[in-house]
Structure formats: C-alpha cells, structure tokens
Amino acid sequence: MRTTLELTTRPPFDFAGTAYSHGWVVLAPNDWDEQRQVLRRVERLGTGKVVSLRVRGPGNARTAGIAVEVESPKRLAKKETEEIARKVGHMFRLDEDLSRFYRECRRRGGHWNRVTKGLGRLLRSPSVFEDVVKTIATTNVQWGGTKKMIAGLTAAYGEPMPGDGLRRAFPTPEAIASAKPKGFAASVRMGYRAPYVHALARQVASGALDLESLHDPERPTSELKKRLLSIKGIGNYAAATLLMLLGRYDDLPVDTVCRDFVTKKYFGGKPPADAEIQRVYEDWGHWKYLAYWFDVWAGIK
DNA sequence: GTCCAGGTCGCGC
C-alpha cells in the first residue's frame, strides 16, 4: 500500500544539502541514494505499525514541497500520516527560521554566501533518544565504527519492515531495555558504550528520564546542557552536538577538530586557550555552532 | 603487532 505526503518548505531550502549536512543520513535506519537524491528510512509509528519511507526534495518529484512516499502493509490512519509528516518535518527542521542567520552570512559575504542558498538545517532524528544513542556512538571512534555500531544495533533490536526482514526501524528504548545487559553488549559490539546505551534505554523506557522534554523553548541552553551532561557517555563534545540537534547553536564544542581548525585558520598554528577559541565565534551570538560548522565545511565544498 | 579514533569516566591531588 503506497501513500504520498507532501510537506511545504520555506525557501531557500536545499534538500540534498540538508540531508547530507552531516553524517546522520547514512546511519541506520537511514540511507541515502546519491543517484536519485532520495533518503530512505524505516520508521516505527506510535501505533506499532512499521513503514518504509522514501523522501525526495522539492522539484525532485511531482510535488512542490518535500515528497514522502510511504510503503505500509495496511492503509494508514489519519493520525499515522500526521505522525509521519511531523517526524519527517522534524528531521529536516522545517519549523526553524534561519533568516536571521542568513542575514548575518550575507553581511559577511565570501564563502558565507553559499550557506544562504538553503543550508544550515543539520539533519536530525525523529526522536531525541535516537540522537543521543547515535551521538554516543560517535565518541572515541572513527566514522566507520559509528556506522557499524548503529547498523548492528538496528539489525539486532529494530523492528523489521513487514515483508522485508533486512530493513528495520531504529530500536525503541523498550526493545533495548528488555534485553539482558550482557546479551546486549555481546550482540551490538558497541564496546564500553554498550552499558551506557542500555542504561539510557532503561531509564527512558521506565519513564524515569524524559528526553523529549529537552525540546523546551522556555529553558535556557545552560540548563539543557546540564541535563545532557548528567547522561552517562555524554561529555562536553557530545552535549554540544546534541544541543545543535535540539536547535541550540549558542554552545561551541571545543574538541580536537575544532581546536585544530581554529588554531590553523585564526592563530597561525599557535594553539590558543579554549576561551580564545570561543571568542572567535562570539559575535555570531545565537548562531555560533552553525558559524563554526560552515566555517569548516563551506570553505571546502 | 601497535596505534588511535570529532571522548568520557572516575579517581587522586
């Protein structure tokens, strides 16, 4: 059974640039068809139904906006299609207004002008839980290892797409929590991170920890950061990454990559103190993280 | 075989 949904975007919007903004598009259960410029993903809905999604950009389908092709074993209820639209919209941050960031980019000119053509919406997951797990899987490991860990986790604990046992949704906290810690660690090969992920899943599944409540515009970034840092496996770098995924760009992760880049570009190779690094992007105000991100990437691409 | 990865934890000072 096939259904197509359409999501309206506010131009400028660069679909491929958004999908491939950082590595998330190739972490299971996402994958990216480069030739067709399509993001594929298996998603488990609140009703328990597992569906397969094919997401295309504006102008890459018969729709004016983002087209979401849904493959489902049975006809979808209205609330299910609404859930899909909400989740995909969340992944592509269709609710974020970047016009002030673009204005600042235009003011500076040069390579910053590239960003204003619809970049800046760094892809995220439908749930904070998925993003926290994925972020933990990026620490102290190379990118190939991250991909492998997340693929293994999804293969072991994700619900299969009916009729296609190979493709699975991202595991629910409940599925992970119900596994025995030892068996979990042995099957997912996440190394010393496995206990962190398992404990996190248990807390979320039991209701002791409400990660989704981190989407709270009323709370200051510093408070959200504190809550993130209290999660085992989340340190300074991971917290800053998660704040970015939550739409908070006013915290900069001063990690090895950041330090190397800034030292080279702004300090002539002489390593500055961390406070000096923060100061480089200080005048970007609430857009620090995005400024740093595109300072690194827009110069290359 | 050895090193180390977009780090983080828990300890000792």
Added chain:
DNA sequence: GCGCGACATGGA
C-alpha cells in the same frame, strides 16, 4: 576543579 590512565572495538 584539573590531570591522568583506562576503556571495547576495529580500521589504518
């Protein structure tokens, strides 16, 4: 508060 070793795993 800050410095330091340990930490699972697999690719280079």
